Amino acid sequence: MGVGRRMQKQGPPPALDESLVTRKRKLAAPTNGAIKKQKTAEIKKPIANGKAKKAAPKKVSKAPEPEPEDDGLSDLSGDAIDDPDIMEDELDGIEEADLDDADDDEIDDDADDFANALSGSDEDVVDSDDEGVRHKRMWSDDEDSDAEEKLTAANIAGLSRKLDQQRAQEAAEAEEELKDDALQTNIAAADIPDDEDGQKASLLAPDLQLLRTRITETVRVLTSFKDLAEPGKSRAEYTQALLRDICTYYGYSPFLAEKLFSLFPPQEALAFFDANETPRPMVIRTNTLRTHRRDLAHALINRGVTLEPVGKWSKVGLQIFESQVPLGATPEYLAGHYILQAASSFLPVMALAPQEHERVLDMAAAPGGKTTHLAALMRNTGCIFSNDSNKDRAKGLIGNIHRLGVKNTIVCNYSALEFPRVMGGFDRVLLDAPCSGTGVIAKDASVKTNKTEADFLRLPHLQKQLLLAAVDSVDHASKTGGYIVYSTCSVTVEENEQVVQYVLNKRPNVKLVPTGLVFGKEGFVKYQAKRFHPSMKETRRYYPHAYNVDGFFVAKFKKTGPTPPNAVKAQGSAEEKKQHANGTKEEQYVDDDVADEVDAVDGAEEEEFGGFDEEEDQKYIERSLKKQLKKKGIDPKATKAKAVKSLSK
Numbered sequence: 001m002g003v004g005r006r007m008q009k010q011g012p013p014p015a016l017d018e019s020l021v022t023r024k025r026k027l028a029a030p031t032n033g034a035i036k037k038q039k040t041a042e043i044k045k046p047i048a049n050g051k052a053k054k055a056a057p058k059k060v061s062k063a064p065e066p067e068p069e070d071d072g073l074s075d076l077s078g079d080a081i082d083d084p085d086i087m088e089d090e091l092d093g094i095e096e097a098d099l100d101d102a103d104d105d106e107i108d109d110d111a112d113d114f115a116n117a118l119s120g121s122d123e124d125v126v127d128s129d130d131e132g133v134r135h136k137r138m139w140s141d142d143e144d145s146d147a148e149e150k151l152t153a154a155n156i157a158g159l160s161r162k163l164d165q166q167r168a169q170e171a172a173e174a175e176e177e178l179k180d181d182a183l184q185t186n187i188a189a190a191d192i193p194d195d196e197d198g199q200k201a202s203l204l205a206p207d208l209q210l211l212r213t214r215i216t217e218t219v220r221v222l223t224s225f226k227d228l229a230e231p232g233k234s235r236a237e238y239t240q241a242l243l244r245d246i247c248t249y250y251g252y253s254p255f256l257a258e259k260l261f262s263l264f265p266p267q268e269a270l271a272f273f274d275a276n277e278t279p280r281p282m283v284i285r286t287n288t289l290r291t292h293r294r295d296l297a298h299a300l301i302n303r304g305v306t307l308e309p310v311g312k313w314s315k316v317g318l319q320i321f322e323s324q325v326p327l328g329a330t331p332e333y334l335a336g337h338y339i340l341q342a343a344s345s346f347l348p349v350m351a352l353a354p355q356e357h358e359r360v361l362d363m364a365a366a367p368g369g370k371t372t373h374l375a376a377l378m379r380n381t382g383c384i385f386s387n388d389s390n391k392d393r394a395k396g397l398i399g400n401i402h403r404l405g406v407k408n409t410i411v412c413n414y415s416a417l418e419f420p421r422v423m424g425g426f427d428r429v430l431l432d433a434p435c436s437g438t439g440v441i442a443k444d445a446s447v448k449t450n451k452t453e454a455d456f457l458r459l460p461h462l463q464k465q466l467l468l469a470a471v472d473s474v475d476h477a478s479k480t481g482g483y484i485v486y487s488t489c490s491v492t493v494e495e496n497e498q499v500v501q502y503v504l505n506k507r508p509n510v511k512l513v514p515t516g517l518v519f520g521k522e523g524f525v526k527y528q529a530k531r532f533h534p535s536m537k538e539t540r541r542y543y544p545h546a547y548n549v550d551g552f553f554v555a556k557f558k559k560t561g562p563t564p565p566n567a568v569k570a571q572g573s574a575e576e577k578k579q580h581a582n583g584t585k586e587e588q589y590v591d592d593d594v595a596d597e598v599d600a601v602d603g604a605e606e607e608e609f610g611g612f613d614e615e616e617d618q619k620y621i622e623r624s625l626k627k628q629l630k631k632k633g634i635d636p637k638a639t640k641a642k643a644v645k646s647l648s649k
């Protein structure tokens with residue numbers, strides 16, 4: 001695993017993170033000298049057979065430190081977890097300060113007691129006001145020198161990775177400078193062969209370099225347009241030129257480049273495109289049904305893995321900096337002690353916050369990252385219906401459920417559109433919807449070119465229907481729940497705010513509520529000509545450039561009553577149109593597409609479930625296609641096949 005951006009600390013930027021999570025925090029950043037000292041210590045640490053030897057403990061432990069087990073599993077067994085003595089011994093090589101924020105809510109009570117015994121405090125790191133405890137418990141990159149003394153082998157390794165990262169960055173910069181020099185030399189050189197037109201033959205590196213310079217310069221002009229624009233040149237002209245350069249430089253289709261660019265101010269858009277060029281940090285989620293985060297960290301450190309807690313916002317995530325072993329094949333992995341899972345995938349589950357003994361539906365669940373997290377939060381109680389329409393993917397879901405020791409889950413294989421006809425009355429429903437993947441371009445670069453306008457009609461349409469089904473599957477009278485979480489790994493407005501707005505319009509019996517997540521940007525209340533309900537600010541957006549996590553969207557709804565049988569009918573009725581015209585209805589927060597669709601709905605939905613039918617769906621798709629074609633100046637009377645083809649170009 002290389003160094004670089006991947007090594008960056010993941011999660012919320014300091015301002016958000018610190019102010020929201022910690023009330024008292026005065027520790028300063030470590031000095032370079034301190035980091036160097038730690039680095040030296042790590043270099044001295046011998047590593048044999050791919051297995052790092054334990055660093056010598058700084059403190060003498062109460063009990064003699066046991067030799068690490070050969071298979072690294074016995075110290076993670078249920079007995080070890082429940083036996084404070086054994087666990088205390090284990091912690092000699094990994095100081096309690098670092099990992100005892102790991103468990104809290106997600107582990108069993110015995111383990112909580114044990115954690116408390118170790119730290120001398122039963123408080124949660126997140127809410128602690130106790131400065132002393134805070135010093136001990138923090139595991140971050142801005143400790144003071146006192147706290148450094150207490151850093152563990154893991155922490156030292158983590159920090160030394162950062163030093164490596166710094167060095168790599170310096171090396172990259174030096175290389176960049178060399179290239180610059182070379183470029184200048186090349187440009188000035190008289191012996192570059194001319195092409196047929198007598199122009200200097202273009203060289204790939206100089207072109208990209210120049211392109212990058214031009215992009216940066218155009219962004220600068222757009223940012224201070226009045227002061228920097230050439231007279232007579234419009235903002236639109238600059239933007240078009242910039243988009244052309246972005247497509248060439250980063251390899252996006254013009255359609256997607258424009259769609260993504262329009263989400264941000266120009267400077268931020270550039271940061272977003274840049275962030276999509278580097279992978280996010282590798283993260284694993286501790287399976288608290290099988291182990292505790294600190295025990296897992298201990299076991300992996302002993303196998304030569306360098307890691308750190310993912311951030312104070314998660315009690316189960318570990319960010320992997322470097323590994324001597326394949327993380328998908330360690331004994332701990334095979335024993336189900338963790339799952340490889342992107343950090344942002346934790347968020348929808350945290351937002352849904354399932355309670356023990358509830359009935360929960362995961363509508364689109366494969367391969368099961370979120371289902372298994374739900375099960376862990378519910379401590380294997382209650383019942384999860386874990387559904388996916390794709391049978392092959394559902395096999396992976398079953399595999400993960402078995403590996404991670406999930407016992408409260410029933411796997412089903414329906415189109416989620418069939419809920420609640422299959423079953424309803426759930427306390428909570430998670431809809432992690434199929435989406436375009438514009439939040440995970442760093443993982444799948446094909447998204448840059450393979451998504452067309454047709455996808456951004458088809459997917460939102462499916463997402464809207466699925467979300468209506470999710471709402472209708474929840475028991476509004478649930479004593480503990482009545483919540484729905486909608487998430488996507490996409491950043492487009494069509495797949496997020498527009499879907500949420502559509503459902504708010506169609507189902508007056510739900511409202512948006514805070515997600516409870518401690519970081520993330522507010523959803524759009526306004527986007528281009530579209531206006532959304534003010535409560536849309538309760539939804540959360542996540543961007544790779546802002547938090548070093550995959551792009552994600554999370555919305556949480558509370559169902560307040562049964563769906564009125566005439567809900568949909570009312571929305572298309574003459575009375576409602578009159579209300580819209582008078583601006584007397586909350587549903588004036590309607591975007592064009594929603595208005596079209598609402599107008600198109602004349603048939604009543606007789607039952608709580610929306611009663612979708614393919615014919616009706618087709619009508620919406622065709623209507624939207626026609627609109628798009630008209631916008632493009634294409635004859636909408638062209639055959640549908642031709643129309644889709646031209647839109648796909």
Ligand SMILES: C[S@@+](CC[C@H](N)C(=O)[O-])C[C@H]1O[C@@H](n2cnc3c(N)ncnc32)[C@H](O)[C@@H]1O
Nearest residue numbers: 364365366367368369370389390415416432434
């Ligand atoms: C984003 S992935 C879900 C990831 C999953 N929640 C996890 O955390 O591992 C979306 C899933 O939706 C499924 N899907 C697509 N259309 C569906 C439908 N109509 N009903 C149910 N599942 C569907 C896909 O097969 C895919 O597995």
